[in-house]
Amino acid sequence: MATTQIESNNKIHPYKMLLWVGFGSIVMMFAGLTSAYIVKKSQANWLEFDLPNLFWFSTLVILVSSFTIQMAVKKAKAGEMDQYRGFLSVTAILGITFIILQLRGFQALELQNVALTGVRSNSAGSFLLVIAGLHLLHLVGGVIAIAVISLKARAAKSSTNQVLSVELVASYWHFVDILWIYLFVFLNWVG
Amino acid sequence: MSGTFANFLIPLQIGARDMASPFMNMLSYWFFFIASIVMLSSLFVETGPFSGGWTAYPPLSALHDASPGSKTGMDLWIISMALFVVSSLLGGLNYITTILNMRTKGMSMTRLPLTIWALFFTAVLGVLSFPVLLSGLILLIFDRNFGTSFYLSDIYVNGVGALSNEGGSAILYQHLFWFLGHPEVYIILLPAMGMVSEIISVNSRKPIFGYMAMLGSLFAIAILAFLVWAHHMFVTGLNPFLGSVFVLLTLLIAIPSGIKVFNWLTTLWRGNIRFTPGMLFAIGFVSLFISGGLTGIWLGNAALDIYLHDSYFVVAHFHIVMGVASMFGMFAGVYHWFPKMYGRYLNNSLGYIHFWITLAGAYLIFWPMHYQGLAGMPRRYFDFSIWESFKQFAELNRFISTVAMIVFATQILFLINFFYSIFKGRKVTVLNPWESNTLEWTTPINPGHGNWPGEIPEVHRWPYDYGKDGHDFITQTTPVGEDESGTH
Ligand code: HEM
Ligand SMILES: [Cu+2]
Numbered sequence: 001m002a003t004t005q006i007e008s009n010n011k012i013h014p015y016k017m018l019l020w021v022g023f024g025s026i027v028m029m030f031a032g033l034t035s036a037y038i039v040k041k042s043q044a045n046w047l048e049f050d051l052p053n054l055f056w057f058s059t060l061v062i063l064v065s066s067f068t069i070q071m072a073v074k075k076a077k078a079g080e081m082d083q084y085r086g087f088l089s090v091t092a093i094l095g096i097t098f099i100i101l102q103l104r105g106f107q108a109l110e111l112q113n114v115a116l117t118g119v120r121s122n123s124a125g126s127f128l129l130v131i132a133g134l135h136l137l138h139l140v141g142g143v144i145a146i147a148v149i150s151l152k153a154r155a156a157k158s159s160t161n162q163v164l165s166v167e168l169v170a171s172y173w174h175f176v177d178i179l180w181i182y183l184f185v186f187l188n189w190v191g
Numbered sequence: 192m193s194g195t196f197a198n199f200l201i202p203l204q205i206g207a208r209d210m211a212s213p214f215m216n217m218l219s220y221w222f223f224f225i226a227s228i229v230m231l232s233s234l235f236v237e238t239g240p241f242s243g244g245w246t247a248y249p250p251l252s253a254l255h256d257a258s259p260g261s262k263t264g265m266d267l268w269i270i271s272m273a274l275f276v277v278s279s280l281l282g283g284l285n286y287i288t289t290i291l292n293m294r295t296k297g298m299s300m301t302r303l304p305l306t307i308w309a310l311f312f313t314a315v316l317g318v319l320s321f322p323v324l325l326s327g328l329i330l331l332i333f334d335r336n337f338g339t340s341f342y343l344s345d346i347y348v349n350g351v352g353a354l355s356n357e358g359g360s361a362i363l364y365q366h367l368f369w370f371l372g373h374p375e376v377y378i379i380l381l382p383a384m385g386m387v388s389e390i391i392s393v394n395s396r397k398p399i400f401g402y403m404a405m406l407g408s409l410f411a412i413a414i415l416a417f418l419v420w421a422h423h424m425f426v427t428g429l430n431p432f433l434g435s436v437f438v439l440l441t442l443l444i445a446i447p448s449g450i451k452v453f454n455w456l457t458t459l460w461r462g463n464i465r466f467t468p469g470m471l472f473a474i475g476f477v478s479l480f481i482s483g484g485l486t487g488i489w490l491g492n493a494a495l496d497i498y499l500h501d502s503y504f505v506v507a508h509f510h511i512v513m514g515v516a517s518m519f520g521m522f523a524g525v526y527h528w529f530p531k532m533y534g535r536y537l538n539n540s541l542g543y544i545h546f547w548i549t550l551a552g553a554y555l556i557f558w559p560m561h562y563q564g565l566a567g568m569p570r571r572y573f574d575f576s577i578w579e580s581f582k583q584f585a586e587l588n589r590f591i592s593t594v595a596m597i598v599f600a601t602q603i604l605f606l607i608n609f610f611y612s613i614f615k616g617r618k619v620t621v622l623n624p625w626e627s628n629t630l631e632w633t634t635p636i637n638p639g640h641g642n643w644p645g646e647i648p649e650v651h652r653w654p655y656d657y658g659k660d661g662h663d664f665i666t667q668t669t670p671v672g673e674d675e676s677g678t679h
Contacts, residue, residue, distance in 0.1 A: 012292070014211040014212070014288050014289075014292045014293065015211075015212065017211070017287075017288045017291060017292050018211060018212060018215070018284050018285070018288045021284050021287050021288060021318060022280075022284050024318060024319060025280055025283075025284065025318045025319065025321075025322050026322065028318075028319045028320070028322040028323055029322030029323065029325055029326050030326075031323070032322065032323035032326040032327070032367055032370065033326045033330075036326070036327075036330070036341075036363055036366070036367060039360075039363060039366070040341070040360065040363060043358065043360060044358055045357050045358025046358070117333065117337040117338055117339055118337065118338040118339075119338050119355045119356075121338060121339055121340065122340070122357070122358070123339065123340050123341050123358060123359060126333060126337075126339040126340070126341060127341075130329060130330060130333060134326075134329070
């Protein structure tokens with residue numbers, strides 16, 4: 001056999017399972033970081049500061065984007081290609097907005113005199129940078145994935161081959177969204 | 192090791208044409224390849240490779256000026272490790288998914304060979320613990336390059352004065368590191384355990400004793416692996432109460448480990464044992480696992496460990512159990528599956544020589560090391576001869592080094608056997624040379640792409656029907672007979 005055909009005997013597609021196991025892995029990374037955060041916070045020399053409001057806006061944006069990508073899935077399943085492409089683009093734009101807002105948030109902290117790196121930095125700020133920064137990288141990955149399937153969607157006439165990909169990307173996107181909500185709550189109130 | 196055997200055995204033993212995502216497998220391979228190149232390249236940078244031991248504790252690893260090995264060599268080390276983590280993750284995700292999702296018809300989870308179960312738990316451990324190491328490494332990169340204070344505090348450095356960092360904690364790194372570090376030792380060992388279970392059963396011509404208990408103990412080991420990391424940190428000023436919790440959890444590992452040993456021995460008991468080289472290495476594995484596990488129990492007691500920590504006792508403990516035992520598991524696997532890999536046999540006589548010298552050598556090397564450790568010889572010293580108090584060990588050290596060289600030479604013998612046999616070994620003429628039940632022996636002698644030329648065979652039973660109802664063995668593909676006694 002030239003190509004490897006997926007011979008699956010379960011209902012869930014192997015790629016979906018792959019993704020879900022991957023979520024477990026990503027969760028562990030952030031669990032490690034947030035545990036380290038808690039340990040560190042309980043020790044001397046911890047700087048208390050408030051998160052800039054920008055992070056509230058970015059949270060709102062990412063919440064909305066979860067909704068739009070779910071609409072994209074729905075339209076892909078219904079075969080409505082134009083609307084499918086439209087919702088993908090909107091999601092990508094919201095994703096880019098989120099990225100910009102987060103970066104501006106880091107800047108705002110620096111302006112508040114909360115150094116994130118360098119000799120004046122306190123690990124409270126550095127942790128925020130590393131945790132939110134790593135999350136942002138995961139989101140960038142999601143934007144790239146959306147860009148890739150958008151390109152494919154532009155070439156394709158029908159959506160039959162696209163449903164699996166968009167479902168996978170949407171699951172990932174929701175995951176990154178929920179991950180941020182957790183981190184946001186953690187950074188604001190728990191940590 | 193998990194990588195080689197997992198990619199080879201998982202599809203063959205569960206009845207799949209390939210892994211769930213061959214693409215991710217390829218990515219994993221290339222990440223590993225690049226990681227290796229980066230690691231090797233660190234040998235050639237001017238300031239030398241990283242020199243702080245495999246644990247890479249800060250502050251030595253976080254400060255560029257700590258030692259020559261803390262300069263570029265360290266950066267390369269971190270990059271290489273990060274790439275390696277990504278490679279392992281991609282591999283692990285693939286193994287888990289393949290095992291859960293791609294089994295052939297009739298291959299329920301409780302009909303899986305124990306090899307597969309062990310590889311499964313190995314992958315789970317990796318997928319859940321490597322990310323934590325990655326997060327630790329990322330913080331280390333920040334401390335090294337962006338002036339942060341995760342691990343660094345205002346410690347005084349000769350010639351520099353106090354660092355400007357404030358409030359960092361080097362111990363934090365140890366927590367993150369050992370959260371991976373302990374599971375990692377089982378990542379190395381579990382595949383060996385799985386292969387040994389399989390090989391012992393096949394060559395005793397008896398069903399594995401306590402299949403479900405084997406699964407349960409694998410599961411228990413996997414869970415406990417995440418709960419014992421601080422037994423590597425008894426001397427870090429851990430809260431004594433926490434310390435005793437970790438002692439308890441650590442000693443609990445002895446129970447599933449004991450179950451496994453008991454089951455292997457009972458499988459051997461009154462078996463029709465075929466002493467192939469693979470079988471000998473499998474039995475050797477059990478012996479070494481017992482020896483190394485016992486010293487683990489010593490070390491798991493905080494009170495003893497405070498004395499033994501960073502001594503040659505620890506070195507002996509982990510070399511026996513992780514170094515030698517898992518090598519034995521790997522050798523057992525190579526001797527056993529070589530006919531499947533290359534369609535030829537390894538040379539048996541060389542195999543026997545390889546086994547006996549390596550077994551005797553392993554004990555001759557590591558047994559004395561325990562005494563050295565008890566007598567106070569510390570690990571990680573560059574030159575023992577410049578300390579008056581360590582001079583007493585010189586002769587024993589010389590003896591150990593001599594044996595080590597002999598054992599090393601024997602491994603070269605194995606390599607010669609390996610490469611010679613690939614091209615010139617005795618040809619395999621039957622499909623199932625070990626008369627084994629598992630699926631990999633139903634493929635052609637040299638399986639092509641897709642493993643089975645026609646349909647993937649269906650599975651009707653578990654893989655351990657040896658010596659049942661008067662049959663020496665009944666392969667997994669044999670349908671259940673009408674008057675067959677209890678089936679699995
Ligand atoms: C009953 C089982 C075991 C127990 C209770 C146990 C306990 C321990 C303890 C307490 C230490 C820390 C010693 C110290 O640094 O002072 C240690 C070190 C170590 N153990 Fe075990 N162990 C067990 C089995 C194993 C197995 C099966 C492996 C590997 C396959 C293993 C690999 C290691 C390694 C690599 C180290 C040294 C790490 C280092 O400091 O570089 N152990 N063990
Ligand atoms: Cu350990």
